[in-house]
Amino acid sequence: MNIAVCIKQVPDTETRIKLSEDRSRVVEDDINFIMNPYDEFAVEEALKLQEKNGGEVTYISLGPDRVSSALRSALAMGGDKAIHIKTDKVPEDPQVTAQALTAVLKETSYDLVLLGKQAIDDDHAQMPSLLAEKLGWPAVTVVVKLMVENGRVKAEREIDGAHEIVESSLPAIIGTQRGLNEPRYASLKGIMRAKKIQIEERTLTLQPSSLSVAGFEFPPAKQAGKIVGKDASAVPELLRLLHEEAKVI
Amino acid sequence: MKAIIFAEHRNGQIRKITFENMTLAKSLGLSFDVVVVGHQVQSVERDLGAYGATTVTVLDDPALTRYSPDVYTRVMADAVKNSGAEIVLMGATSTGKDLAPRLSVLLNAALATDCTKVELSGNELQVTRPMYAGKVLAKIRLSSAIKVLTVRPNVYGARENQSAATVNKISPSLVDARTVVSEIVAGAKGKLDVTEADIIVSGGRGMKGPENWHLIEKLAEKLGAATGASRAAVDAGWRSHDEQVGQTGKTVSPTLYIAVGISGAIQHLAGMSSSKYIVAINKDAEAPIFKVADYGIVADLFEIVPRMIDELK
Numbered sequence: 281m282n283i284a285v286c287i288k289q290v291p292d293t294e295t296r297i298k299l300s301e302d303r304s305r306v307v308e309d310d311i312n313f314i315m316n317p318y319d320e321f322a323v324e325e326a327l328k329l330q331e332k333n334g335g336e337v338t339y340i341s342l343g344p345d346r347v348s349s350a351l352r353s354a355l356a357m358g359g360d361k362a363i364h365i366k367t368d369k370v371p372e373d374p375q376v377t378a379q380a381l382t383a384v385l386k387e388t389s390y391d392l393v394l395l396g397k398q399a400i401d402d403d404h405a406q407m408p409s410l411l412a413e414k415l416g417w418p419a420v421t422v423v424v425k426l427m428v429e430n431g432r433v434k435a436e437r438e439i440d441g442a443h444e445i446v447e448s449s450l451p452a453i454i455g456t457q458r459g460l461n462e463p464r465y466a467s468l469k470g471i472m473r474a475k476k477i478q479i480e481e482r483t484l485t486l487q488p489s490s491l492s493v494a495g496f497e498f499p500p501a502k503q504a505g506k507i508v509g510k511d512a513s514a515v516p517e518l519l520r521l522l523h524e525e526a527k528v529i
Numbered sequence: 530m531k532a533i534i535f536a537e538h539r540n541g542q543i544r545k546i547t548f549e550n551m552t553l554a555k556s557l558g559l560s561f562d563v564v565v566v567g568h569q570v571q572s573v574e575r576d577l578g579a580y581g582a583t584t585v586t587v588l589d590d591p592a593l594t595r596y597s598p599d600v601y602t603r604v605m606a607d608a609v610k611n612s613g614a615e616i617v618l619m620g621a622t623s624t625g626k627d628l629a630p631r632l633s634v635l636l637n638a639a640l641a642t643d644c645t646k647v648e649l650s651g652n653e654l655q656v657t658r659p660m661y662a663g664k665v666l667a668k669i670r671l672s673s674a675i676k677v678l679t680v681r682p683n684v685y686g687a688r689e690n691q692s693a694a695t696v697n698k699i700s701p702s703l704v705d706a707r708t709v710v711s712e713i714v715a716g717a718k719g720k721l722d723v724t725e726a727d728i729i730v731s732g733g734r735g736m737k738g739p740e741n742w743h744l745i746e747k748l749a750e751k752l753g754a755a756t757g758a759s760r761a762a763v764d765a766g767w768r769s770h771d772e773q774v775g776q777t778g779k780t781v782s783p784t785l786y787i788a789v790g791i792s793g794a795i796q797h798l799a800g801m802s803s804s805k806y807i808v809a810i811n812k813d814a815e816a817p818i819f820k821v822a823d824y825g826i827v828a829d830l831f832e833i834v835p836r837m838i839d840e841l842k
């Protein structure tokens with residue numbers, strides 16, 4: 281069974297985002313980059329499936345030079361190959377990324393493509409569904425449980441207010457959600473091994489886009505409010521404020 | 530310019546985000562059609578008419594009872610093409626999130642997800658969408674012939690606007706579904722999802738354990754609120770992760786967010802700081818949650834929360 285895992289590199293969640301003076305872009309200088317947390321679930325699931333069924337695990341990431349370190353982090357957990365689609369920067373339009381990932385995914389015959397449900401920087405949550413249409417494959421998004429057996433997928437996905445069990449044939453695309461598994465830590469041996477694996481590099485012509493970022497802004501800063509009190513006697517006053525001043529209850 | 534609004538429904542009822550999107554389309558001066566994809570969705574005419582729909586297309590078939598990606602995508606793509614609409618509005622809900630990207634590929638459309646603001650000047654469509662779980666807002670321009678947007682629930686209110694809706698019922702041509710739902714594991718009955726709740730009561734590590742969560746639930750019940758949790762509470766296994774609020778959980782913007790025993794780590798704040806009003810209950814006056822709270826009580830939550838429940842009787 282051959283599995284591809286798409287990995288995005290994103291700023292670590294502690295990052296305070298800084299904007300350029302003209303607010304046209306996010307300043308990347310002091311950012312500590314990590315593998316998208318949802319992609320760790322995808323890596324872990326791929327490795328578990330490989331342990332059971334054999335085959336190869338290939339990681340694919342699109343972005344500038346820096347993203348190779350996210351591929352190394354994945355390789356340190358396990359897996360066989362990594363492909364870096366080199367671009368000057370990460371495209372603003374997920375459709376452009378999807379097109380390039382599709383081109384590379386089509387080069388090899390994979391049984392399964394795993395992705396995070398969402399990248400925590402741009403928060404698009406589009407890629408699994410975009411790839412489904414571009415590759416013409418079935419896809420199950422926001423998956424919290426996965427079983428692959430006899431050429432079929434059985435997945436539990438989260439929907440608003442419930443979960444559903446979805447079955448599909450292979451090849452298929454899976455978008456991974458928290459709860460699916462506990463990602464393993466890379467061992468020292470894994471880290472050493474990852475250093476020796478040659479990352480394949482690709483350059484592709486990216487398609488034009490009909491979406492552009494006109495600028496960024498910060499949300500209005502919240503002002504610290506008032507401390508209503510320091511014991512239970514403050515409760516009636518709090519409820520009064522919520523009722524009469526804020527008018528929310 | 531014309532819009533087409535994808536009507537969301539659950540358990541046979543039209544969901545609020547649909548009315549919100551209709552209110553939004555109206556405020557932009559757009560004419561709009563509403564499309565209901567489903568089977569025996571109830572009170573379509575009355576409910577949609579109450580919010581200003583004039584043309585409603587109902588694509589009805591037993592195979593459309595529940596959302597199915599392959600089938601819904603094709604049916605909606607046909608509906609959009611037939612309507613001649615240039616803007617497709619959906620909710621940033623579990624269905625909208627799955628469907629919108631697929632539709633955008635079929636329609637060759639630019640797509641912006643989870644929009645919190647939509648502006649139209651002349652023919653130029655600009656949206657605002659939060660990134661990094663709300664740490665920054667990006668302004669996006671879409672220039673394709675057809676544009677697809679998912680709009681975050683609860684941001685645009687739904688305004689009633691009585692009109693007479695003409696309903697055209699159509700039996701759509703269907704494709705086979707490659708993914709089949711074999712079972713539905715219902716969530717707790719009548720449980721409100723944090724992303725669509727007006728009020729959220731969230732608990733953190735300060736709750737000490739799952740055995741104390743009845744306090745959160747009771748308070749939520751009194752307020753008609755959904756219950757949320759910090760990642761510490763989820764990681765400890767006290768709550769399920771669909772309740773987690775924050776950068777790697779859900780991003781919420783209710784009118785009132787009550788944080789109980791939550792310190793206010795940057796990852797938690799990212800997911801809830803756009804709430805209209807924030808209340809913090811924490812015994813540590815230095816907890817960062819107080820920096821964003823409109824009202825705070827610095828005290829033991831085990832004294833405060835029972836008292837709140839009592840006072841709300």
Ligand SMILES: Cc1cc2nc3c(=O)[nH]c(=O)nc-3n(C[C@H](O)[C@H](O)[C@H](O)COP(=O)(O)OP(=O)(O)OC[C@H]3O[C@@H](n4cnc5c(N)ncnc54)[C@H](O)[C@@H]3O)c2cc1C
Pocket residue numbers: 293317732733734735736758759760761762773774775776777778779789790791792793794795796797800810811812813816828829830831
């Ligand atoms: C990659 C990554 C992603 C993350 N994503 C998220 C996310 O999406 N959401 C999220 O929430 N966190 C997230 N975190 C975790 C975050 O950093 C914090 O660890 C977490 O939010 C802390 O949860 P807490 O506030 O419940 O616990 P704590 O920080 O331990 O705070 C508990 C609070 O309860 C108070 N308290 C204790 N007892 C009482 C009492 N009796 N009465 C009143 N107050 C009391 C304490 O004063 C304290 O302020 C993430 C972290 C990482 C590294």
Ligand SMILES: Nc1ncnc2c1ncn2[C@@H]1O[C@H](COP(=O)(O)O)[C@@H](O)[C@H]1O
Pocket residue numbers: 286287288289316318319340341342343370374377394395396397398399400402403404405406407408
């Ligand atoms: N530039 C990229 N390179 C590789 N994978 C990506 C990239 N962008 C997004 N993905 C994958 O798509 C998932 C969802 O991302 P998004 O739709 O951008 O929120 C991520 O978790 C990754 O698995």
